[in-house]
Amino acid sequence: MYAYDEIDRTLVNERVSEFRDQVKRRLSGELTEDEFKILRLQNGVYLQLHAYMFRVAIPYGTLATNQMRALAHVARKYDRGYGHFTTRQNIQFNWIKLAELPDALEDLAKVGIHAMQTSGNNMRNVTSDQWAGVAPGEIEDPRIWSELIRQHTTLHPEFSFLPRKFKIAITASDHDRAAIKIHDIGLRLIKNEKGETGFEVLVGGGLGRTPFIAKTIKHFVHGRDILSYIEAILRVYNQYGRRDNIYKARIKILVHELGIEKFSREVEDEWQHIRNSSLQIDDEVIEDIRSRFTYPAYEKLPHMPDELRQAAADPDFEAWRKNSVAPHKVQGYSIVTISLKPTGGPPGDATAEQMDALADLADKYSFGEIRVGHEQNLALPHVAKRDLPALWKALDKLGLATPNVNLITDIIACPGLDYCSLANARSIPIAQELTRRFANHELANLIGRLHINISGCINACGHHHVGHIGILGVEKNGEEVYQITIGGRADENAALGTLIGPGVKFDEVADVVEDIVEAYLALRERPEELFMDTVKRLGVEPFKERVYATR
Amino acid sequence: MTSPLEQKKIKIAGPSVVTANRTWDGIVVYRTAAKSWSADLSEAAIVRNSDEAKALLAEAVADDVGAIGPYIAPVQIGDDGKVLPGNLREQIRRTGVTIGQPAQV
Ligand code: HEM
Ligand code: SF4
Numbered sequence: 001m002y003a004y005d006e007i008d009r010t011l012v013n014e015r016v017s018e019f020r021d022q023v024k025r026r027l028s029g030e031l032t033e034d035e036f037k038i039l040r041l042q043n044g045v046y047l048q049l050h051a052y053m054f055r056v057a058i059p060y061g062t063l064a065t066n067q068m069r070a071l072a073h074v075a076r077k078y079d080r081g082y083g084h085f086t087t088r089q090n091i092q093f094n095w096i097k098l099a100e101l102p103d104a105l106e107d108l109a110k111v112g113i114h115a116m117q118t119s120g121n122n123m124r125n126v127t128s129d130q131w132a133g134v135a136p137g138e139i140e141d142p143r144i145w146s147e148l149i150r151q152h153t154t155l156h157p158e159f160s161f162l163p164r165k166f167k168i169a170i171t172a173s174d175h176d177r178a179a180i181k182i183h184d185i186g187l188r189l190i191k192n193e194k195g196e197t198g199f200e201v202l203v204g205g206g207l208g209r210t211p212f213i214a215k216t217i218k219h220f221v222h223g224r225d226i227l228s229y230i231e232a233i234l235r236v237y238n239q240y241g242r243r244d245n246i247y248k249a250r251i252k253i254l255v256h257e258l259g260i261e262k263f264s265r266e267v268e269d270e271w272q273h274i275r276n277s278s279l280q281i282d283d284e285v286i287e288d289i290r291s292r293f294t295y296p297a298y299e300k301l302p303h304m305p306d307e308l309r310q311a312a313a314d315p316d317f318e319a320w321r322k323n324s325v326a327p328h329k330v331q332g333y334s335i336v337t338i339s340l341k342p343t344g345g346p347p348g349d350a351t352a353e354q355m356d357a358l359a360d361l362a363d364k365y366s367f368g369e370i371r372v373g374h375e376q377n378l379a380l381p382h383v384a385k386r387d388l389p390a391l392w393k394a395l396d397k398l399g400l401a402t403p404n405v406n407l408i409t410d411i412i413a414c415p416g417l418d419y420c421s422l423a424n425a426r427s428i429p430i431a432q433e434l435t436r437r438f439a440n441h442e443l444a445n446l447i448g449r450l451h452i453n454i455s456g457c458i459n460a461c462g463h464h465h466v467g468h469i470g471i472l473g474v475e476k477n478g479e480e481v482y483q484i485t486i487g488g489r490a491d492e493n494a495a496l497g498t499l500i501g502p503g504v505k506f507d508e509v510a511d512v513v514e515d516i517v518e519a520y521l522a523l524r525e526r527p528e529e530l531f532m533d534t535v536k537r538l539g540v541e542p543f544k545e546r547v548y549a550t551r
Numbered sequence: 552m553t554s555p556l557e558q559k560k561i562k563i564a565g566p567s568v569v570t571a572n573r574t575w576d577g578i579v580v581y582r583t584a585a586k587s588w589s590a591d592l593s594e595a596a597i598v599r600n601s602d603e604a605k606a607l608l609a610e611a612v613a614d615d616v617g618a619i620g621p622y623i624a625p626v627q628i629g630d631d632g633k634v635l636p637g638n639l640r641e642q643i644r645r646t647g648v649t650i651g652q653p654a655q656v
Contacts, residue, residue: 026574027574027575027616028616029615029616032615033574033615033619033620047572047577047619047620048577049579049640049643049644050577050578050579050644050647050648051572051576051577051578052572052576052577095577096577097575097576097577098574098575098576098577099575099576346650417639417640417643418643418648418649418650419648421620423640426649428648428650429649429650432650478638478639480639
């Protein structure tokens with residue numbers, strides 16, 4: 001867990017009273033919507049189809065149980081009893097009333113939660129691996145660095161008025177769970193030959209209308225130089241962003257237009273000017289942040305407790321354990337992923353009751369800590385293995401033990417036309433139908449790891465470009481039409497998917513996905529060959545043939 | 552449904568209304584002939600040509616305290632005179648999400 005200091009608490013409280021005043025002036029007509037819009041966006045308030053939407057930050061995906069209860073309280077008191085956990089370690093409430101928003105913000109501020117850096121053209125909340133601090137083999141807890149960057153960039157003028165929004169993600173493991181290659185800046189924590197901690201820096205990733213996978217700009221930047229290096233990137237970006245309008249866009253466009261070599265030379269020049277400035281980080285600063293992250297007092301526990309051995313006889317438990325439970329850095333403990341993808345449910349949604357009950361379970365079994373990942377799922381980061389059977393039973397009662405983590409029904413979908421005012425087509429009902437089609441757990445297991453991502457428009461909030469199967473809703477003559485891509489991925493080998501052919505209608509999407517899956521099952525060389533490997537080996541042609549042969 | 556937020560020219564193909572979201576709570580509202588807003592589509596003022604549409608929209612835009620983001624949306628008028636949303640987007644805005652909300656299932 002992380003303890004905020006006094007400065008942060010004061011800042012959060014000041015923002016609440018400021019916003020209360022702004023809302024009052026808006027409702028009285030003293031502020032027009034044009035004047036107010038930027039203010040509400042700074043506080044995470046969007047307008048959707050049916051109501052205002054309120055987006056709250058969960059920095060680096062770490063939540064204490066009192067914070068989770070506060071989110072449940074907001075869902076119950078100010079919304080319709082549920083919230084949506086998003087791909088950017090945020091939670092969104094879909095039915096908030098503007099007049100009540102200051103109260104909701106105030107209730108959240110009491111537990112140190114706020115909505116800063118969740119919207120607008122600024123530095124968005126720095127995201128990180130949801131297994132940070134507990135993943136085996138991790139170089140170091142990446143949240144320490146996320147927090148350093150957060151402190152430096154919150155409200156810093158260079159970062160508050162950017163040409164566009166700006167997103168950073170950090171990972172410290174070989175397997176990238178933070179999708180750093182689709183961020184404006186991706187940071188991979190590594191050690192150099194001398195054993196010093198630093199970063200491989202990637203730049204220019206992003207999705208949307210013109211998707212790009214980030215490129216490595218520098219193979220090693222020492223930890224103490226990371227702020228000056230990021231600042232150098234930002235300065236080059238800002239310079240071009242302001243000189244003329246062509247580059248008034250995401251950094252990915254600039255990197256693409258200039259080329260990574262030229263871009264990195266400019267950054268290098270800029271960096272040489274500022275690297276020995278006050279931006280150089282003292283060891284004490286890092287130590288101070290490090291000391292604010294506390295880790296549980298783990299017990300010395302056996303690798304294979306009796307409880308787990310006995311429970312292994314239950315096939316339902318085993319089905320859940322195999323997909324949801326991951327190794328922990330401490331022997332005798334596990335990381336448990338909690339699927340928010342029940343059969344027929346909207347991906348990423350949780351009810352207030354589920355949030356409260358999860359907070360209780362986290363107190364009982366996970367040292368009071370909950371994590372939020374970018375797959376629209378939650379995790380309990382420190383569960384003793386002996387408690388797994390009891391935890392599973394409790395989760396199952398809450399509808400939170402769907403054994404589908406990383407399987408075909410663990411779908412990422414944006415809100416789409418059911419909520420979003422920018423949407424061309426619905427996303428959630430497509431996801432719901434797919435979870436029904438593949439509800440048979442044996443079938444889903446047979447298929448193995450397969451990520452489906454769905455977006456309701458080209459803004460790509462559902463990351464469709466990097467789905468193993470990606471589904472993008474577009475509009476044609478007033479009808480919802482879906483374009484299907486395959487072969488994308490969001491991990492350390494990130495790639496953009498390839499379109500398989502003409503778009504298909506709403507009712508046909510699930511059939512098409514079934515066809516693709518059947519083709520894969522017939523084409524794979526052995527059961528261990530994952531969908532994306534088969535696509536890599538054979539290309540899209542055989543899938544295309546299968547899908548369009550009968551259409 | 553290309554988002555009407557990108558609506559640039561005012562060109563209407565059939566009966567239309569002006570819709571927006573009420574400022575204090577965000578709910579969907581329609582501009583009425585009585586120069587006010589209603590949550591009930593059947594109370595919406597119906598316009599049938601672009602001049603009427605422009606006038607109704609201008610009046611709606613002027614009432615910035617009442618509702619935000621006004622735009623022109625198509626409707627269909629049934630044989631019985633009942634006013635129905637003219638496309639899927641407007642249908643979802645009127646009747647709510649098509650997916651069942653978690654707290655209600
Ligand atoms: C009212 C407007 C919008 C809403 C309600 C919205 C909603 C969301 C949501 C919910 C997510 C997370 C996906 C999820 O977990 O469900 C997201 C992420 C994202 N949004 Fe939006 N969005 C809006 C506008 C935009 C716009 C205008 C753009 C681009 C110009 C955009 C680009 C993205 C991208 C690229 C992501 C992926 C996050 C990432 O980079 O990791 N969104 N948005
Ligand atoms: S991808 Fe489009 S439809 Fe989906 S949430 Fe983002 S802006 Fe809305």
